[in-house]
Amino acid sequence: MSARDRLADALYGAGWSTVKKLPEPVAVRLGRTIADAAWKQRGTGVRRLESNYARVVPQAGPERLAALSRAGMRSYLRYWMESFRLPAWSTERIAAGFVPKDLHHLTEGMDAGRGVILALPHLANWDLAGAWVTTKLGIPFTTVAERLKPETLYDRFVAYREGLGMEVLPHSGGSAFGTLARRLRDGGLVCLVADRDLSASGVEVDFFGETARMPAGPALLAQQTGARLLPVTLWYDDSPVMRGRVHPPVEIPESGTRAERTSVMTQALADAFATGIAEHPEDWHMLQRLWLKDLDPAKAPGARERGDR
Secondary structure, rough: HHHHHHHHHHHHHHHHHHHHHHHHHHHHHHHHHHHHHHHHHHHHHHHHHHHHHHHHHHOOOHHHHHHHHHHHHHHHHHHHHHHHHHHOOOOOHHHEEEHHHHHHHHHHHHHHOOOOEEOOEEOOHHHHHHHHHHHHHOOOOEEEEOOOHHHHHHHHHHHHHHHHEEEEEEEEOOOOOHHHHHHHHOOOOOEEEOOOOOOOOEEEEOOOOOOEEEHHHHHHHHHOOEEEEEEEEEOOOOOOOEEEEEEOOOOOOOOHHHHEEEEEEEHHHHHHHHHHHOOOOOHHHHOOEEHHHOOOOOOOOHHHHHHHH
């Protein structure tokens, strides 16, 4: 393990072991302090976040974009402070920490026994939303995690999410799709963060007027299993409670090839994501390159994303 990898592992380990013990007001202030310090340094991530916001809010001038990126970093650090503390939260705190709209789209799909896929962008705290599903609704689900380096860091993330009641599959290895399909055919729930493709095989979509690439997995799973595909968007307000919305189902087109149907469905997901992101851009934690114009064509998108991180 390199010195950089050891440092990353140690920092995340310290976060989960130390931050979760802090009183909540102290953790909130600490997160905001770190966010403001990182924003003032204007490192690669902050500059990329601001560039991405320029696509989402094209009418924004430099002052507006700077304010958005500062709010975005505060939102991003709120995500991390909450995530470090989630394992220590009581079931009551988790249940009270998230209020979604239009939950009936999920509960009706589960009651039908056909399986449900929830697809989310990197908005607010998807881990908290997942913990709320397993705790408040009592519904276990399966998700996929990118294999991080070093392996010890990946293991920390898997243990963290499994501790919240999630079944976590590795993104690489080729077996995740088959396992997800089996869970859905058994009437289960699958949750996938789906606004950024980690491979070169994603689906091109129009996203805020430019071409981006998003994963085909959610649409392919819905076609193969008949599961209900639901976009979900999340946001923060000025309270300790996170908000969210379960959007109407993305329907499977009645005609076209599998690739054509997948393209139509993935575009529908992108449109739903764009609606939520446009309403709450500061809660979109996209500190990496996303649009094809920003990607180096000499490298695979997954490699470029890892380099950004």
